[in-house]
Amino acid sequence: MVDAVSQRLEFVQFALEQGVLRFGEFKVKSGRLSPYFFNAGLFNTGASVAKLAQFYAQALVNSGVSFDMLFGPAYKGIPLATATTCALAAHPGLNGRDIPFAFNRKEAKDHGEGGTLVGAPLQGKVVIIDDVITAGTSVRESVDIIRAAGAEPAAVLIALDRMERAGADDALSAHSAVQEVEQRYGIPVVSIASLSDIMSFLDGNAELAAHRESVEAYRQRYGVSA
Template structure:
């Protein structure tokens, strides 16, 4: 679990990078959300470098034992790569060099072949992604890791939206993150969450106008 200052610093960083925006956005599920978080907009060397430091710190702070990282295609690939670099330079790792791997969407039929690229999957493996929505990426990653004889150790994400899935009137009892934790028995570590977004709105007069809309959204869909 990242410290409160780390979490708020990440929300501010996401805001500065245009990754977190406030307004009115239609999500993939068809909901109208008062905020939008798109980690794909961390798309420069400096921004991904800083992002990877937040990922590395959240993982170190979680105290979860791990041996390597796995990035599910496609968004998880640069995240696992960059976080591995950040961990290599993190004081708490004491010089440990953390390997990483990722999958291809389609198996390669020449060269070394297969769907896996990078270090062999072994030991305790942390899955790195941006967010968890339907949990499909986690399920595929868990199957790949277990299929290789390794052990999924945790899922590490940037933002926990803390909202229930499902349609109006048929909302699930749990959030996508909670369902992953229960289904696979894995901790989900997030750099920040909706709670931290609300803390920023509480303390930043510039964005105070969006606070009530976010609170209403959480009341309607939140956990």
């Protein structure tokens, strides 16, 4: 098994090199001023997505979660599910298992195969794959789709766990979006890396050390413990 801690720090370095992870001051969707920004949409070349998929595959194997297939919610989850099943097919830990995948459309087709689902039939233990969990909307929709097909949601696999509480500053939620998903659906959320890993990376990087204080202050204000 690949060392999980090393893998997490390597992913942070990779995200930084690709411009996916940046430090500074960013106004995020919630209106907060964040000292870091993570945009997985910037993994947008063949080489970067192929390497990202290897990180996803390794995180899933390291987790020990039992699974039969992947499900990618539209739209971001579609290329992630596709690429990650390719990486899993080549992973030595799966002993040649060929993992099927499926995804959904936002709009139903009334011709061809029809419906909203594309790919392999949803069956067995299904891992939902996405970039991050913010409001949990795509997870909720995915769980409903999987259960309606008679399959079992087994886990959610994401790139980064922000470990961040939602809500206004004077009315912050008790748990992070990831914790809410785990409690609501009774399934684990597996992340390639988390805010704790970003902090560990900053601890060991003299060039970026100046950002550590602002990231730590943000975590103290909005974060949850691991």
